[in-house]
Amino acid sequence: MSFDPILIRHQLHQIPELAFNEYKTKALIKSYLDSFGELKIIEFANSTALLAVYSHGEGEYQLFRADMDALPVEEETHCDFISQHAGLMHACGHDVHCAILLGLIQEVCTSKPSVNALFLFQPAEEGKGGAEAVLAEGIIQSYPIKAAYALHVNPKLGLNQVSTKAGIFFAIPQEFDVDFIGKSAHAAFPEAGKDAMNGGIKFYQQIKAEIAELVHEEPLIFHVGKISSGAIRNIIADKCKLEGTHRTLSVARKKQLNQMIVDCANRVAKEEQLLCDVDFLCSYEPVVNDPVLYERFVETCKNHSVDFIPSPIYMTGEDFGFFTTLYPGLLFWLGANDPDHDLHSGTLLPDDACITNGIKILYQLL
16 A cells, blocks of 8 residues: 555644554554554553564664654644644644654555664653653664664754754753642631742742852753632631753753752751642653664765755754663654744644655655
């Protein structure tokens, strides 16, 4: 069976699903994979992941990975294939990534190159530990893998443009929650209460000042994006919750920031006579591009008239870092030609034409 990867992208775009709930997405992808007799299809016991295995004989494998999940974003593109799931959208281009990987598989099964390849459709990239869940089952590790590849659409790059760098490409993200617990009382009788909101404000001011001293040493990001506290204007707040993230370039720096958060929270809680709890949530490994694969990628772009643009380090996170920790790997930006819109926005609409470019580049790497 022959299929059009662009049509698949449109189908996937209409059925966005959140992390570990990509059931319709999985079923659609599997329906296409089942049409190829050359593939062994493996379903994972503890997630929606799919692995397609193409074997040409003894030898090592190359791994190609696409992420499947969407985001809780209301779509505003008004395109002909708009999301049919209210409040959900492929606002990070994962529909494009999956369509490209299916297109690559079709090219491989048609031309039958003398290679061994693994094609992984991975759930839950968006902060829910999808890569870790996949690797925890040990299926990937049962194959001898010599290289792992992934791409990510970049709306700010043109259609024939790609970008990446050797070494650290994407940073280490760490999400965290800090909770302060006090005692409510009427505002007219403050001595009867313990103001958790004061604790949250004091913590925020102090931790920002402390971490500002580190920024000149190496790039890092520290951000609290949400503070929740209080219910009524004349009642002392008994709870205050801060939700944040930080991004670092080394595990040592990540651990240092985590300890600073704990120490500051405990100190403020003691000073304000509050209880506190610090919870560290999702964190990824850094994406580190193998220098040999990087040079090969640059040469491939040159030989096939693809416009390569050297990239700086990005302080974003990507759980493909768990693969580049295990294997020589390469992640690159693929130009998606939507410069007026950003990743994770309701108006993002990568150009369909980038799908053909992505397939071409990945096939040449394979």
